[in-house]
Amino acid sequence: MIALGIEGTAHTLGIGIVTEKEVLANVFDTLTTEKGGIHPKEAAEHHARLLKPLLMKALKTAGITMEDVDVIAFSQGPGLGPALRVVATAARALAIKYNKPIVGVNHCIAHVEITKMFGVKDPVGLYVSGGNTQVLALEGGRYRVFGETLDIGIGNAIDTFARELGIGFPGGPKIEKLALKGRRYVELPYAVKGMDLSFSGILTEAVRKYRTGKYRVEDLAYSFQETAFAALVEVTERAVAHTGKDEVVLVGGVAANNRLREMLKIMAQDRGVKFFVPPYDLCRDNGAMIAYTGLRMFKAGIRFSLGETVVKQKFR
Numbered sequence: 001m002i003a004l005g006i007e008g009t010a011h012t013l014g015i016g017i018v019t020e021k022e023v024l025a026n027v028f029d030t031l032t033t034e035k036g037g038i039h040p041k042e043a044a045e046h047h048a049r050l051l052k053p054l055l056m057k058a059l060k061t062a063g064i065t066m067e068d069v070d071v072i073a074f075s076q077g078p079g080l081g082p083a084l085r086v087v088a089t090a091a092r093a094l095a096i097k098y099n100k101p102i103v104g105v106n107h108c109i110a111h112v113e114i115t116k117m118f119g120v121k122d123p124v125g126l127y128v129s130g131g132n133t134q135v136l137a138l139e140g141g142r143y144r145v146f147g148e149t150l151d152i153g154i155g156n157a158i159d160t161f162a163r164e165l166g167i168g169f170p171g172g173p174k175i176e177k178l179a180l181k182g183r184r185y186v187e188l189p190y191a192v193k194g195m196d197l198s199f200s201g202i203l204t205e206a207v208r209k210y211r212t213g214k215y216r217v218e219d220l221a222y223s224f225q226e227t228a229f230a231a232l233v234e235v236t237e238r239a240v241a242h243t244g245k246d247e248v249v250l251v252g253g254v255a256a257n258n259r260l261r262e263m264l265k266i267m268a269q270d271r272g273v274k275f276f277v278p279p280y281d282l283c284r285d286n287g288a289m290i291a292y293t294g295l296r297m298f299k300a301g302i303r304f305s306l307g308e309t310v311v312k313q314k315f316r
């Protein structure tokens with residue numbers, strides 16, 4: 001079976017074509033601005049403008065036509081309303097035109113599910129991106145969020161700090177590079193609240209300390225990463241302990257960070273659980289993960305009517 005997936009929850013429009021075993025195409029276009037941040041209306045316009053060319057590119061890359069597609073999947077949320085509407089409308093239009101079934105997919109779940117294409121069976125997922133920070137896993141036949149940020153996403157916190165330092169957007173890779181030259185840990189607020197996380201305090205204090213001019217930026221970048229990542233690892237470890245699962249996966253744009261990978265790997269080794277990070281193009285926002293999750297849902301018997309906008313079904 002072949003699934004076509006359309007991702008468009010935020011500033012990336014992605015179209016993926018997959019079978020259960022492989023990715024046939026995974027193409028994207030991200031709306032970037034110099035200062036970062038996303039305007040929902042501009043994201044929607046971007047997706048509407050690029051849908052057709054990206055769809056053509058994906059079909060060409062996969063070497064198929066729309067007739068070969070068995071199911072159409074689209075990112076149903078969470079995300080920016082105007083962007084979600086463009087994607088859902090496009091998916092419906094294609095489903096009607098080509099008389100194909102349609103499946104709405106939860107974006108966060110798709111980030112974790114795509115790891116199953118690589119043999120992962122039943123993981124605890126740490127999903128870290130610009131807008132989202134969640135620890136989630138399947139329990140009792142449903143995905144549950146074990147912990148999440150109470151304020152901003154970790155990627156957003158890092159990007160905002162980088163903007164304050166004047167080193168541009170996206171800040172993640174730049175902060176990671178600076179942090180490698182950090183020599184001294186600077187105290188920043190550590191915030192794990194139960195199973196949840198908070199990054200706004202770290203951000204405010206890092207910015208305050210930077211503005212005093214008394215600290216090396218490398219030390220601040222290093223301390224920012226160490227503090228925020230330790231909190232992410234702690235909550236992930238708690239979820240592993242709670243669920244008794246033996247696999248951990250790291251997904252989302254911030255999964256590119258080598259220090260975060262290293263810290264999670266150490267935790268996984270200490271606990272005797274497996275650790276996996278998918279290739280970066282399947283970690284960031286992408287259409288292949290939507291296609292793959294939609295295909296698995298469809299094969300599990302989940303059916304959507306064309307008018308359906310809310311996920312009601314149990315995910316198996």
Ligand code: KG4
Pocket residue numbers: 010128129130131132154155156158159170171172173176252253254255256257258283284285
């Ligand atoms: O999943 P993603 O592509 O889409 C959004 O949700 O926006 O994630 C983008 C985020 C940005 O915040 C970016 O700074 C962060 O991923 N990122 C990193 C690194 N590479 C990208 N964060 C930390 N270290 C990195 N090497």
